Amino acid sequence: MIALDTTDRLILREMTNDARPSSGALAQKLGLSQPATWRRITRLTEAGVLTGKRVRLDAGALGLGVTVFLGIKLATKGRVSLEDFERAVTAIPEVQVVQHVLGLYDYRLRVVARDLADFERVLRRRIMTLPGIGDVEANVLLSEERRPGPLGV
């Protein structure tokens, strides 16, 4: 595990928001030297803290207007059924997130679709036909806010 100082936290905050600027531009913004900033970014990357640049797309503008979170309980449990379920569910392109969880459900899923009719098609044809599937609960996403997380500076 890597220890962070205030400058590291500032760099992480900036980079999660905008990973595009060069280390020079970032250095200027934070009042650091370019080599010092570059060294810190390299250290954070090598420690596995920074995990690569990702593009943020407007799902709605691309015709994907509906996001639904699903809670899923498996009807049958056992090593084989978990593996079968996981293999099948990860292959569905509309499923962005699959998390194995402990609690009321066994898995939580994030699913995108064009609209509610399209979501119903995905639910009926792809989700409800998954091996071992039991109870399914659906909640339609209305708003979402990503926070920086525990990077208190």
Place this chain on the structure above:
Amino acid sequence: MLKIDDADRRLLRHLQENASASVAAIAARAGLSTGVAARRLDRLTRAGVIQGYGAGINWRALGYTIEVSLRVTLDKTQGNAFDALIAAAREIPEIDEIQTFLGRVDVRLNVLARDLAHYQDIYRNRILALPHIADIEALMLVANVKNTESLPI
């Protein structure tokens, strides 16, 4: 709204796969010239389809080994329940995602903690102090089976 054609979709697909690749590399994969690809990416950015580029953070590498999805039901007899809860949740740095839903769950809070003792402390002292909560269910993350921000485009 901006009209998005197949060439745009190919570009965005490759950009989602590897946002760190150069424009030339993405253009080649999408079967376009670098100039055409650069103009199209610029147009998609100006139209807000490409919202930005952010670095991911691996919280485990920072010692946050616990991740819990809290499903909150609100006391809807309070008119400002949503706004009050969300405003208070923003003050808790360990919460990195806040979503609202149409369904049985009203709000989802994603909580990061260093260990179970730290989680218990956040839960008892910060989460349970949030306003207008009628009920909370917790799903503790065991494993990320699939976690992609990628859209099926």
